[in-house]
Amino acid sequence: MAKSLELQFTTQLGKTSTISIDSPIEPVDVTKVNEAMDQILQANIFLTSSGDYLSKKSANLVERNVKGYEVK
Template sequence: MKKLELKFLNEENKTVTISLDNPIEPVDAVKINHAMDTILAQNCFLSSGGDLVSKKQARIVERNVSEIEL
């Protein structure tokens, strides 16, 4: 499963991550950048360390799970 992680810094300079399942690929960096700007401008998410104040990173994370028979 792939996830799009949007990482922001809050008022305490701590990282806050918003994860979205099954992102559209190929990734459109311009749209992601715009979405992150909108999240900051709307101030629509709360964190324990205060408001989100800046963008830190965006990335695609893929997790593979292999069952081990016992």
């Protein structure tokens, strides 16, 4: 099972932009996640087609099950 931590931000045009972090440390420390998201907002280094990040929207731990099949 693959897990990722998705950090979602609202952009200038009101859209959602997501940063995905593979294999996060568990349990997730919400305080550190909030601090990291605040630092991302302050640094303003990400360029999106819908403008700069304006605010934090959510943080989600996502678990995915993938079953591969052999194809010929």
